Amino acid sequence: MNKTKDLTFSIVAYKNYNQIINAVNTINKFTPNYSKEILVVDNTEDENRKDYSKDINQLSKLDNVTLIANKANLGFGKANNIALHKAQSNFFVICNPDILLIEDSFSKIIPYIKENPKIGAVIPKLIDKNHKIEPVYRRELTIWDVFIRYFHPFNSFQKRRAYHTMQDQDFSKPFKVPFGQGSFIVVRTDLMKQLKGFDERYFMYVEDADLCKRINQVSTLEYFPYTSVIHLWEKGSHKNPKLMKWHIQSMAKYFKKWGSK
Structure with missing residues (x-):
């Protein structure tokens, strides 16, 4: 019978093995006192994986790493749920x-x-490479906030943007977060399993908003100000039309499920 570990890290890969190698190295370096498993769930398609064989081999040899290869891109939520099932x-x-x-x-x-x-x-x-705190702590999604984000320039509706990203909060103290970006969230494993993980109807994007809402229905998701983690945020959906399409489709599913405000 496997001994329960302190931590399961769930990392979803898609052709970005070098980036994950860097992440894993910092995890192993800065968690010396905790037992852990680092489950890398690979969504890179079978036909493309051969192009990254050297990087995959290097990643698989790192301490505490288990590489789980999917045959196709199953989406962010489903890949994390595969790790959750094994956690x-x-x-x-x-x-x-x-x-x-x-x-x-x-x-x-x-x-x-x-x-x-x-x-x-x-x-x-969560801070950027210049150690500036990122706007990843948000109030619940509304159609109005989505409309502002995608269809207005960044210099408009600043007061509403600041409200949505909780800029009125004291970031030196903990506070409840309705919607925390799913870049780095630490969840009790038993709670995550109770919630059955991510809703797999979202292929990519907004599944984190859905999960946070469900966490807060039975428990509390809290901002924790006493330690910092670097997030090299690329904001891909703002640059790539295909990713933006997935983002908007996911938002439509979210509002159909939870209603709009």
């Missing part, structure tokens, strides 16, 4: 490939969650 841990870490740990964050996060039974998940201070 043997107390805490499940949804971790993007573009995450870099810079300190022993879990020596602060884990005791905090354990001491606060009402907290089911935390999202730490």
